[in-house]
Amino acid sequence: MIDSGISGSNEVESIQKQQTSDEPFAFHGKGSDYFRIWIVNMLFTILTLGIYSAWAKVRTKRYFYGNTELAGDRFEYLASPIAILKGRLIAVAALLAYSFAGYISVAAGWITFALLLLLIPVFVVQSSRFNSSNSAWRGVRFGFDGGHRQAYPPHLFWPMFGVATFGFGLPFAWYKINQFQYNHYRFGITRSTSSATVHGFYGIGIGIFVSMILVIVLAIILIFSIGMLTAMIGGGESQLSAEVEAILVVFPSFLFVYASVAAIYQAMIYKLVFNNIEIGGNRLRSSISIEYVFLILSNTFLILVTLGFFYPWAAVRRVRYLMANILLEARELDSFAAGEFDHVSARGEEIGEAFDLGLGF
Amino acid sequence: MNEVRGTWFDGGRSKGNPARLRWSNVAVALITDEGLPVSVDRENLQVSSPLPGAPTRITFGGKGSFVTGDFTGVEKLRETLALNPGLASRVERHMPMVVAAAALVIAMLAGLAFWGVPALAARLALTVPEEISAQVSGVLMSQLDAFLEPSSIAPERREELERYFLSHGEVATIEFREAGIFGANAVTLGATMIAFSDELVELAESDEELLAVYFHELGHARLRHVEQNVFRSAAWLVMLTVLTGDIGAVGELLVGLPLSVGLAANSREFEREADAFAVDRLIEADLSPMHLATILQKLEASHLRQDDVEDSTGDGDNGRNPATDSEESSISYSPLDYLSSHPPTEERVAYVRSRMAEID
Known part of the structure; x- marks a missing residue:
């Protein structure tokens, strides 16, 4: 951004400062409440052979949105389970095609893979449209205006470029994705804009690289010290200790590295993205810190030792932390006007979700 | 109002x-x-x-x-x-209902894992036409070939073995490959293809021992174990995707753990079935089931020797694994797989002995 003149911009800033008020976000959900919803969702999903999963998803999202407050009012999730079910059926069909194609012939496997890759930008756009237009606050729906064709450079070309350049181009791809996404969201008819810069994303790239090395070194030290410890305690049966080591040391270390790096990446991305969003003169501010990484690590540990049963509390803790660390510098929240929205299919969203398992962009 | x-x-x-x-x-x-x-x-x-x-x-x-x-x-x-x-x-x-729901979920997930998915996979596997199976075998063989060398056994000897095997069963294709570091091994690649490594052929001291291995692999082929595994992993994938829709990446990693342990358990059960099949066939052919026990022990010894040389790479056959490694070569998920892909050799030998006792 280029300032037109020092005095002019100061004037604008001071006017903005006078008018803004800090509106915090807050999450009121409770782990015990979400546990009830989660376990009943799981039960009904199994009993209906997966059909209920669409209703389960809506119920979960309604719970999280309905317990998220901004400036005195809660968010709303309004999607129809039937739309999600349709998307899910298509996603399962695609998932099955994807997992069988490789057995029929190597070529069929690659063709299916390439087709899915080519469709990713379409899924991303559909997903953004579906999710945003089914989210609302104060009775006004959000929306997403990005087109399918516009999505190809940020969601396919630039990530591939990032991979082809051995990761050096990846921060640029993140930047392009951010530009595409956060300049096309809207609340009612008001578009959001993002002022995040390429530098910011390269900063994250370097941060990730450094923290990845640190975390891996830490994990290696851990493995070695545990190995030394077990060797000291008793030689025992060598084969048994190799197995025990695999269960108790290698897998947790891998998980530790994976969860730490993922959490560090998320924390940095959230901070950069949130701190640069503006909508109708209102700006987001985020104070997410290293605490987030510790929170994710402790969540992961507790989910592991409870064989998954801590998940509802983990999800609630995570959202509560995020919401406690986001603030809206609000200027005017009463005059957003709703727009007319087209009907959006759930396909993209659900297919994108189903393939999260296999494709890691 | x-x-x-x-x-x-x-x-x-x-x-x-x-x-x-x-x-x-x-x-x-x-x-x-x-x-x-x-x-x-x-x-x-x-x-x-x-x-x-x-x-x-x-x-x-x-x-x-x-x-x-x-x-x-x-x-x-x-x-x-x-x-x-x-x-x-x-x-x-209602708290009691929530507790009941949790208990039911655990029971049903266990039921699906141990019974539902295997039963479904077994039923579906039998519906796969042989032509499709043959196609799958071709793909798996071409994937394996990236790590294997062409067989260096004389073609006459190979033909002789092939004729000998086929006179006892009717699997369409028998392949031979030099397996290098993988050592003595045999794999089933579908309903119509069995592959032997040169090292296994050299390890056996009689053709009856090789026939015992062939029968074991034929058991995998007849019982459609490769096809069952393909369906099982697809069923798991769909199930986990539906159930963990919004758990996120770390959650998926966690659910992957029981998945791989489950698949390894499946494969142990397949090995037992194939052993039983092999013993039946040996008895039918008027041969001693002990041939199977003998070759299993030789395989174990050969892999232990090999491990000493290589100082155990920790992947695949970790010493205890006899060579009759089967389908999971293409469907392995985690370093934990090797923990249990085959039952211990002593257990398998004991089984053969118990069957021997039955005949006597």
Whole structure:
């Protein structure tokens, strides 16, 4: 951004400062409440052979949105389970095609893979449209205006470029994705804009690289010290200790590295993205810190030792932390006007979700 | 006349209007605090299903919505208008039902894992036409070939073995490859293809021992173990995707753990089935089942020797594994797989002995 003149911009800033008020976000959900919803969702999903999963998803999202407050009012999730079910059926069909194609012939496997890759930008756009237009606050729906064709450079070309350049181009791809996404969201008819810069994303790239090395070194030290410890305690049966080591040391270390790096990446991305969003003169501010990484690590540990049963509390803790660390510098929240929205299919969203398992962009 | 307080959002602008919803047995009315009556249509009245902590959203068919956090008020409204809060909500509210749900979920997941998925896979595997199986075998063989060398056994010897095997069963294709570091091994690649490593052929001291291995692999082929594994992993993939829709990446990593342990357990059960099949066939052919035990022990010894040389790479056959490694070469997920892909050799030898005792 280029300032037109020092005095002019100061004037604008001071006017903005006078008018803004800090509106915090807050999450009121409770782990015990979400546990009830989660376990009943799981039960009904199994009993209906997966059909209920669409209703389960809506119920979960309604719970999280309905317990998220901004400036005195809660968010709303309004999607129809039937739309999600349709998307899910298509996603399962695609998932099955994807997992069988490789057995029929190597070529069929690659063709299916390439087709899915080519469709990713379409899924991303559909997903953004579906999710945003089914989210609302104060009775006004959000929306997403990005087109399918516009999505190809940020969601396919630039990530591939990032991979082809051995990761050096990846921060640029993140930047392009951010530009595409956060300049096309809207609340009612008001578009959001993002002022995040390429530098910011390269900063994250370097941060990730450094923290990845640190975390891996830490994990290696851990493995070695545990190995030394077990060797000291008793030689025992060598084969048994190799197995025990695999269960108790290698897998947790891998998980530790994976969860730490993922959490560090998320924390940095959230901070950069949130701190640069503006909508109708209102700006987001985020104070997410290293605490987030510790929170994710402790969540992961507790989910592991409870064989998954801590998940509802983990999800609630995570959202509560995020919401406690986001603030809206609000200027005017009463005059957003709703727009007319087209009907959006759930396909993209659900297919994108189903393939999260296999494709890691 | 009952009423609840809340906020009316007209759906046009992001400004709420404090309002009251009033109702009786016959009529519903909405009045904002500014005194503005909003026309509401009782026919189209919809009340969102209750969720703890989240406000209730009431709509009347139009763009606008009335939102209230007054739970007891809304309960009364539901009662008067005979609105159903939904089954999920009713179950969630009762602690004993929640506990029962948790127990049921655990029981059903275990049931699916140990019985449902295997039974479904076994049934589906039998429906796969042989041509498709042959195609799958070709793909798996070409993937394996990336790590293997062409056989260096004389073609006459190979033909002799092939004729010998086929005189005892009718699998279409028998392949030989030099396996290098993988050592003595045999694999089943579908209903119509079995591959032997040169090292295995050299390790055996009699053709009967090789026939025993062939019968074991034929068991995998006949029982459609490769096809079953393909269906099992697909079923797991779909199940986990549906169940963990919003757990996130770390959660998926966690559910991957029981998945790989489960697949390894599957494969142990397949090995036992194939051993039983091989013993039956050996008895049928008037040969001693001990040939199987002998070759299993030789395989174990050969892999232990090999491990000493290589100082155990920790992947695949970790010493104890006899060579009859089968389908999971293409479907392995985690370093934990090797823990249990085959039952221990002593157990398998003991099984053969017990069958011997039966005949005597």
